[in-house]
Amino acid sequence: MSLSPADVWTRLLTQVRTQLPDHAVDTWLVPLTPVEYTNDTLTLNAPDQFSVEWNESKHAPVIESMASIAMGHPVRIRLTVQAERVQRSQMDLFVPQPGQERATIKPEEQRPNVTLSSLNERYTFDSFVIGKSNDLAAAAAMAVSQAPGKTYNPLFFYGPTGLGKTHLMQAIAHEIIKRAPNTRVTYITTEQFTNDVITSIGKGAMHDFRRRYRETDLFLVDDVHFIGGKNSTQEEFFHTFNALYEAGRQIVLTSDRPPSEIPKLEARLASRFAWGMVADVGAPDLEHRIAILRRKAEMDHLEHTIPDEVLHFIADHVRSNVRELEGSIIKLLAFASLKHRPITVDLAREALRDKLRSNDGGATTTGRQDRMATTQRLVAAEWGITVEGLQSKTRTKTLTIPRQVAMFLAREVLGMQLVEIGLAFGGRDHSTVIHSLERAEAMMAESDEFQNRVERLRETLKVST
Numbered sequence: 001m002s003l004s005p006a007d008v009w010t011r012l013l014t015q016v017r018t019q020l021p022d023h024a025v026d027t028w029l030v031p032l033t034p035v036e037y038t039n040d041t042l043t044l045n046a047p048d049q050f051s052v053e054w055n056e057s058k059h060a061p062v063i064e065s066m067a068s069i070a071m072g073h074p075v076r077i078r079l080t081v082q083a084e085r086v087q088r089s090q091m092d093l094f095v096p097q098p099g100q101e102r103a104t105i106k107p108e109e110q111r112p113n114v115t116l117s118s119l120n121e122r123y124t125f126d127s128f129v130i131g132k133s134n135d136l137a138a139a140a141a142m143a144v145s146q147a148p149g150k151t152y153n154p155l156f157f158y159g160p161t162g163l164g165k166t167h168l169m170q171a172i173a174h175e176i177i178k179r180a181p182n183t184r185v186t187y188i189t190t191e192q193f194t195n196d197v198i199t200s201i202g203k204g205a206m207h208d209f210r211r212r213y214r215e216t217d218l219f220l221v222d223d224v225h226f227i228g229g230k231n232s233t234q235e236e237f238f239h240t241f242n243a244l245y246e247a248g249r250q251i252v253l254t255s256d257r258p259p260s261e262i263p264k265l266e267a268r269l270a271s272r273f274a275w276g277m278v279a280d281v282g283a284p285d286l287e288h289r290i291a292i293l294r295r296k297a298e299m300d301h302l303e304h305t306i307p308d309e310v311l312h313f314i315a316d317h318v319r320s321n322v323r324e325l326e327g328s329i330i331k332l333l334a335f336a337s338l339k340h341r342p343i344t345v346d347l348a349r350e351a352l353r354d355k356l357r358s359n360d361g362g363a364t365t366t367g368r369q370d371r372m373a374t375t376q377r378l379v380a381a382e383w384g385i386t387v388e389g390l391q392s393k394t395r396t397k398t399l400t401i402p403r404q405v406a407m408f409l410a411r412e413v414l415g416m417q418l419v420e421i422g423l424a425f426g427g428r429d430h431s432t433v434i435h436s437l438e439r440a441e442a443m444m445a446e447s448d449e450f451q452n453r454v455e456r457l458r459e460t461l462k463v464s465t
Contacts, residue, residue: 005034008042008071015070016063024337026305028055029063032079041076052079058337119187122299123170129295131288134164137279141168145175148183148218148250152277154241158255159281160419160430162321165254168281169220172252176218186216190226194233201232209236214243218250224273225255229264238269245272257431263438282429283419284322289315292322296329306332306343313345314352320419328352371414372424374464378457379406391426401443405454407433408440413461 003011009032017025032055036043046052060077067075125145130138143151155172157165173185188196200209213219219240227233244251255262258280259273284292293311306329318328335351336343376387383402390403403425410416410424411433422428444451 003037005037005042008037008075009034009044011070012042012063012067012075015066016059019062019066020059021340021342024059024340028059028337035080040074041078043078043080046079046081052081054334054337055079119170119173119185121174123167124174125171127295127299128164128167128171129288129292131284131291133282133284133288134168137165137168137281140277140279141172142175144250144252145172145179148172148176149248153245153248154251154253154273154276156253156255156259156273156276156278157281158258158278158431160256160283160321162323163281163283164322165281166222169222169252169254172250173218173220176250184215184217185220186213186218187220187222189222190224190233193221193237194227194230197233197236210240210243213240214247216244216249218252219244220252222254223256224253225257225262225265227265227269228262234266234269238266238272241269241272245275251276257434261431261435280429280431283319286315289319289325293325293329296326310343310345310348313348317352320417372410372416372420375409375414375461376406376424378460378464379409382453382457391424393426404436404440404443405457407436408454409458409461411437413458 013025013029016029020029028051031051032044032046034042035045044055046055056079060079063077064075067073125138125142128138137157140152140155141157144153144155157168159165170187173187176183177185196209200206227237241251253273258278259265259270262270290312293315294308297306297311310332314325314328314332318324332343332348332351336347339347341347373387376390379402380387380390383398385399385402389399390406392399407421407425410421411418416424418430418433422430422433425433440454444454
C-alpha cells in the first residue's frame with residue numbers, strides 16, 4: 001500500500017525527534033506542509049523563502065540521514081515556498097494557522113472592491129491590542145467602522161512608525177467590508193498616489209485618474225506626511241479629498257506627525273486633515289508590551305515554545321515599537337534553533353544583546369545618560385534657565401527655544417535616537433522631537449547670531465563628552 005505525503009512526513013518527524021531538540025522540530029519542521037511524495041522524493045511547502053533556506057542548510061541533511069531508518073530506504077527532501085503565503089507577515093514565518101490560510105487579500109484576486117493595494121488579513125480589531133497609548137485611536141477606528149462617513153471624517157492617526165496605525169486603518173476596512181461586502185475600498189500609500197499622479201499626467205489620463213479615486217467609498221492613505229512639498233500631488237489630493245468628503249465618503253489617513261506639523265503642507269490641506277478626529281498612537285508601556293507579546297504568541301501558537309518569563313524579559317527591554325517586539329521574537333526563535341538550546345531568559349539575553357535597553361544596561365547606557373545630562377546643563381546655563389525647566393511640559397518661549405536646541409545637539413552631537421531624546425525631555429513623543437529639530441535648524445538658518453550660539457555649544461559639548 002502506497003503511503004501519502006502526510007504519512008511519510010509523520011514517520012520522518014517521529015524519527016527526527018530522536019536527533020533534534022523538540023523546540024527546533026516544533027519551530028522549524030512542524031510548520032512544513034507535505035504536498036507530494038513521488039520517486040522517493042518528499043516535497044514540503046514552507047511559509048517563506050527564509051524558512052526554505054534555513055531548513056535546507058540546517059535540517060534537510062538530518063531528515064534525509066534518518067529516512068532509511070524511518071522508511072527502510074533513502075528519501076530526498078525537496079522544499080518549496082507556498083505561493084499564497086509569500087506575503088504573510090513576519091510572525092507567520094514560523095507557525096502555520098491550522099485549518100485556515102492567512103494570506104493577504106490581493107485586490108485583483110479576492111476583493112475586486114479593494115483597489116490599488118492589498119489588505120493584510122491579520123490586521124483586524126480582534127488582533128489589535130488596546131492599551132493606554134492607543135485607546136482613543138482604537139475607539140475612533142471602531143466608531144468609524146460602524147458608521148463610515150458619519151463619525152470622525154476624516155480620521156487622522158499619527159505617531160512613530162511601527163505602533164499600529166496601519167493595523168487600525170486596515171481593521172476599519174475589514175470591518176466595513178464584513179458588514180457591507182460591496183463597499184468600494186481604496187487603500188494606498190502616499191507614494192503610490194504620487195506615482196499615479198505622475199503617470200496619469202504623462203499619459204494624459206487625468207480624467208480616468210480622478211474618476212477612479214473619487215468613486216471609492218472608503219479612502220485609506222498611509223504615510224500622508226510624504227505629501228509635503230509635492231505641489232501637483234497636493235493639488236490632486238485636495239480635490240480628491242473635497243469630492244469624497246462632500247459625497248459623505250469615509251477618509252482615513254496616517255502620518256508620523258499631526259497635520260499642523262507636516263512640513264511644506266498647504267494650509268488648506270492641513271486644516272482639512274484636522275476636520276474630523278486627530279488621534280495619536282503612542283509607544284506602549286510595559287504592561288501593554290507584555291499583552292502584545294502574549295497576543296502574538298497566542299495567534300502563532302508559540303505559548304509553549306516561549307515561556308512567559310521570556311516574554312516579560314523582552315517587553316522590559318525592547319521599548320521602541322511593536323515591530324521591534326515582533327523582530328525580537330523572530331530573532332530569538334532563529335537563535336534558539338541555531339544553538340539547539342531551549343528558550344530561556346539567559347538565551348534571550350544572549351540573542352537580543354544588541355536590542356536590550358535595560359535600566360541597568362551598563363556603561364553604554366550610563367554614558368549616554370551622562371552625556372545627555374551634560375547637554376542639558378550646558379544649554380540651561382547658556383539660556384539662564386534650569387534643567388528641570390528643559391524637561392518640563394511648559395511651552396513658554398523662554399523654555400521652548402533652548403529645549404529645541406538641546407534636542408538638536410543630542411541628535412547631532414550625541415547621535416541619540418528620537419525615542420531616547422523624547423524620554424529625556426519629559427516623555428515627549430516622536431513627532432514633537434522631529435518638530436523641535438526642524439525648528440532649531442530653521443532658527444539657525446534665519447539668524448547668524450543664533451547659529452553661532454549653537455555652534456559654540458556644539459564645540460563645548462564635543463570637548464565635554
